Amino acid sequence: MRLDIVSIFPDYFAPLELSLLGKARRAGIMDVHVHDLRQWTHDRHNTVDDTPYGGGPGMVMKPEPWGEALDTIAPAPAAPRLIVPTPSGRPFTQATAARLAAEPWLLFACGRYEGIDSRVMAEARTRMPVEEVSLGDFVLAGGEVAVLVMIEAISRLLPGVLGNTESVSDDSFAPGAMESLLEGPVYTKPPVWRDRAVPDILLSGNHGAIARWRRDEALRRTARHRPELLARLDPDALDKRDRAVLEEAGFPERGEDMAH
Numbered sequence: 001m002r003l004d005i006v007s008i009f010p011d012y013f014a015p016l017e018l019s020l021l022g023k024a025r026r027a028g029i030m031d032v033h034v035h036d037l038r039q040w041t042h043d044r045h046n047t048v049d050d051t052p053y054g055g056g057p058g059m060v061m062k063p064e065p066w067g068e069a070l071d072t073i074a075p076a077p078a079a080p081r082l083i084v085p086t087p088s089g090r091p092f093t094q095a096t097a098a099r100l101a102a103e104p105w106l107l108f109a110c111g112r113y114e115g116i117d118s119r120v121m122a123e124a125r126t127r128m129p130v131e132e133v134s135l136g137d138f139v140l141a142g143g144e145v146a147v148l149v150m151i152e153a154i155s156r157l158l159p160g161v162l163g164n165t166e167s168v169s170d171d172s173f174a175p176g177a178m179e180s181l182l183e184g185p186v187y188t189k190p191p192v193w194r195d196r197a198v199p200d201i202l203l204s205g206n207h208g209a210i211a212r213w214r215r216d217e218a219l220r221r222t223a224r225h226r227p228e229l230l231a232r233l234d235p236d237a238l239d240k241r242d243r244a245v246l247e248e249a250g251f252p253e254r255g256e257d258m259a260h
Contacts (some may be wrong), residue, residue: 085146089132110143180232185218223249
């Protein structure tokens with residue numbers, strides 16, 4: 001997969017040299033290019049922003065450097081998928097990450113200030129797919145943090161990035177039987193730490209009972225932390241034990257609804 005990133009702070013992406021991402025780059029799984037937007041400015045101050053038309057606070061990123069950047073990185077007929085992090089975009093989810101992981105080429109545009117002149121995205125849409133995405137209902141100082149998060153979520157789904165491929169299928173929000181449930185608690189050695197013991201079931205060797213325990217804990221944690229996710233569960237996929245766990249977790253009305 002090829003990844004291009006445009007930012008006025010290219011040093012922000014030094015973490016892409018570390019850990020699994022760095023290994024993936026060195027292995028050739030990811031071909032990453034980070035570009036400084038200011039190289040496409042032509043004044044002595046390398047200006048990338050100006051005051052907004054219509055008034056208002058803050059500054060807006062100018063269209064000229066962005067237009068030249070996109071022309072240079074992806075000259076026609078090249079057509080990467082352009083990803084623009086913005087609070088006004090569609091939510092970035094695990095499903096989004098999985099879909100983007102199947103793309104051969106992603107181009108990330110890191111906005112700053114009040115955002116990028118809207119004409120840039122309108123023009124880009126005439127020659128490449130453009131997606132505006134949001135990490136959540138909050139505002140960051142710029143798109144760099146969001147892009148790092150998205151790249152990590154996407155890259156770990158690429159074949160060869162994770163040593164254990166089962167880690168992906170066991171993730172929270174991973175597609176499958178446990179879809180929309182949070183992961184339950186996890187433990188490792190030693191079996192007792194500061195008088196706190198690992199649950200006996202995990203030491204039993206009974207894989208069926210362990211799987212049941214993990215599902216119960218996932219249901220409980222989801223009910224406690226993200227109850228809105230329970231609405232996504234397929235009632236037909238829930239057994240009697242699932243409904244009992246939900247009732248124990250304080251969702252008797254949900255358990256009753258799912259029983260029908």
